[in-house]
Amino acid sequence: MIELRHIQKVFHTPKGDIHACQDVNLTIQTGEIFGVIGYSGAGKSTLVRIINQLEKQTSGEVMIDGEDISLLNPKDLRKKRTKMGMIFQHFNLLWSRTVQKNIELPLEIAGVDKEIRKKKTRELIELVGLQGRENAYPSELSGGQKQRVGIARALANDPSLLLCDEATSALDPDTTEQILDLLKDINHKLGITIIMITHQMEVVQKICHRVAVMSEGKVVEVGRVKDIFEHPQHTVTKRFVRDISSKIDDDKQNENLKKIYPNGILLRLTFDEDISRQPIVSRVMKETTLDISIVSGNLTNTIDSSFGVLIVNVLGGTKQDYENIIQKFQDYHVIVEVI
Ligand SMILES: Nc1ncnc2c1ncn2[C@@H]1O[C@H](COP(=O)(O)OP(=O)(O)O)[C@@H](O)[C@H]1O
Ligand SMILES: [Mg+2]
Structure with missing residues (x-):
């Protein structure tokens, strides 16, 4: 279980202080797919970087399974972090390495034996559906395939948590669907907790169990996705729900027109x-x-x-x-x- 307690983050900039997170309180259950949605600048990426402590909060506690990980020494924190995989919008792959070598990287860093590395990489390649592409370079892959490499690499150290920051934002709608299906599958098969940071309501609708809506550094609404959809309370939430409803209406309208x-x-x-x-x-x-x-x-x-x-x-x-x-x-x- 992850508990964020009274998280504050202030960036001091020459132009003044930016309150990127303001008293964020969230509890994320083990095995849950939890969405954090908000418009650009809402503080989502900052929050996710606080969860893995790449960014230190100004105040507040980051409790993972009852332990405040922001109090760990650098060595223990590094160890903890290997159990948190992360995927990004722009994949962050190494362009000079093949698919296989990209996925192997975290295992190399962890000092895993070569034979075990090979075996693990093979399993991961199969899990994400990249068989036959082991020796391709990132430049030879489609966006969806690149994200599959990103996912496999994030899973290399058997994490218990997968952090996804706008993981589908650079993908077309069909590819997005496929990547979301894969993430759902991984959550189901491996029982990994997934935190999905996104500005796309479709993503939340498709795979999240619960969602928090962020605006201007604050969590303005949190709840089960179904409840949020049916009874959005905050203006920002209402806007997200309305945008996606009109998209669905368009699809329905298109189907009807084709019949007529x-x-x-x-x-x-x-x-x-x-x-x-x-x-x-x-x-x-x-x-x-x-x-x-x-x-x-x-x-x-x-x-x-x-x-x-x-x-x-x-x-x-x-x-x-x-x-x-x-x-x-x-x-x-x-x-x-x-x-
Ligand atoms: N390293 C930083 N230094 C200064 N300001 C930052 C930094 N990182 C983020 N911010 C600011 O914090 C706010 C929240 O940013 P971010 O967490 O990236 O939002 P989101 O991911 O929701 O788009 C923004 O106003 C952004 O400009
Ligand atoms: Mg962001």
Whole structure:
């Protein structure tokens, strides 16, 4: 169990004091996947660095299994830290080392015997699904694969805690899903406590049991993910919940539209301020023989321009014709998504 008690962190800067953590109190149960969500600058990374003591708190206690680890001497702290794995947004891999050698690194540092190292690395590679890529260099890997290396390396010393700081923020949605599935699997198989630092509500929704919401250095809300979703209390929490709800609505809306307009293609055209004054739709219509019908529109007018989204159904063409019309819109700097 991890208990943060009255954690304060003040950074003294030439521009004044920054209160990165203000009286943070949290209890994280063993085996839990615990989320910490907040916007940039909320103090999340500072908090996670205090948990592994890469950063010393200004005051407060960091209790791990009943022991205040901030009181440990450097040697004992280093030992403790080997039981805390960490993964990062930008992976932090060594570019001159292969997958295998990156994963082996923490074991080398811990002075583990070569044969045991090899065996352990093989197991880890299998666990994270990187079989066949052992000898690749990080530059030859996709983002998702790089994060798999990061995860394997973090697990090398059999940690009881895995700290993830924006671990999926640099990944596309599909890859994010896969990495989250892997983390869920690891939590389940190995019983490791996972702390997920994120600004993405999808991450919390997908794998966290409980979540703390941080804003301006303070924990403003904490609870079971389901409860937080159903009854957000704080303004910041409400904003996170609203953002994700509208995303889900979009997906549902897309599915419905595809049922209503099964023929041709459906395009979502996004116009920004600079271009929405131009008669783009009529120009594109003149340049094509395809039928374009407007499905829905949501254009917002401001004092000197308008911007927004138009959904159109394009009919009566071949795949090539559709590609051409998409290109035409793009030539006018319209953002085009195929629904
Ligand atoms: N080493 C540091 N020195 C000075 N200020 C810092 C330092 N690290 C973080 N901060 C400040 O502390 C606040 C919280 O930062 P951080 O913990 O990185 O937030 P988050 O991870 O939620 O984006 C920010 O205002 C940031 O600028
Ligand atoms: Mg951060």
